[in-house]
Amino acid sequence: MSYWKTNLKYIAILLTIWFVVSFGFGILLSDYLNQFRFAGFKLGFWFAQQGSVFSFVILVFIYVRLMNRLDRKHTRNIKADNS
DSSP: OHHHHHHHHHHHHHHHHHHIIIIIIIIITHHHHTTSEETTEEHHHHIIIIIHHHHHHHHHHHHHHHHHHHHHHHHHHHHHHHO
16 A cells, blocks of 8 residues: 555645746747756746756656665565575
């Protein structure tokens, strides 16, 4: 039960971050962010076109790392219970 609760917590946190980056920075705050430049592009435009995709890929790698750590933790617990 603890495994799935932790897994759902990770998913909720990572999806919230992705929502904030893609919807918040790419749509809601784009006018404000457009006064700044990143790699030659207005920052609001960059978040709408590239930033949300980059952040999603990074969040996938973070999720994989978190789940590998969680799997190792619960595998140890299962082995200890079976001994």
